[in-house]
Amino acid sequence: MTMMDILMIEDQGRPAARASAALAGAGWHVALHGDGYGGIDAIRKIRPRMVILNKALPNRSGIEILAELRADENASLALTPVLVLVGSPEEGAGVTQADAILAKPLAERDLQAAVRRMLR
Secondary structure, eight states: OOOOEEEEEOSOHHHHHHHHHHHHHTTOEEEEEOOSTTHHHHHHHHOOSEEEEESSOSSSOHHHHHHHHHTOSSHHHHTOOEEEEESSGGGGGGOOSOSEEEESSOOHHHHHHHHHHHTO
16 A cells, blocks of 8 residues: 555544554554644645644644635645544534544544545
8 A cells, every 4th residue: 555644633642643553554654743733834844645633622723724724825735635523523514624524533444434535
C-alpha cells in the first residue's frame, strides 16, 4: 500500500493515539497536532493528503481552522480533504465544509473506511 500522509489535529491524547495507531496499521503515515492554535500552520507546513480535525479544540475550534483552510489562496491546500470528528451525530449537523464527518467514539474500521474513501 502506498504511504499517504494524514495530519490529525486532536487534543485528546489517548483517542488520538488509538486512531493514529489504527491508521498506521492500515499503512498510512499520521502526524499528530495537539491543539487548534497552530493547526492551520501545521497544515501549511506538512501539506498532508488529508486532515482529520476535531470540531472542539482548545484555543481555536476545528470549524475555524476548516473555514480558513477552505479560504486559503493556494487552491491545492484549500481542496485538502477534511474529516471532522464530532462528539455526537447531532454536532455534525452544522458542519458544512467538511468532506466527511464521524462521531466519537471512533470505531477503527469506520475510521479506516472513511480515510480509504477520501484518499482514493
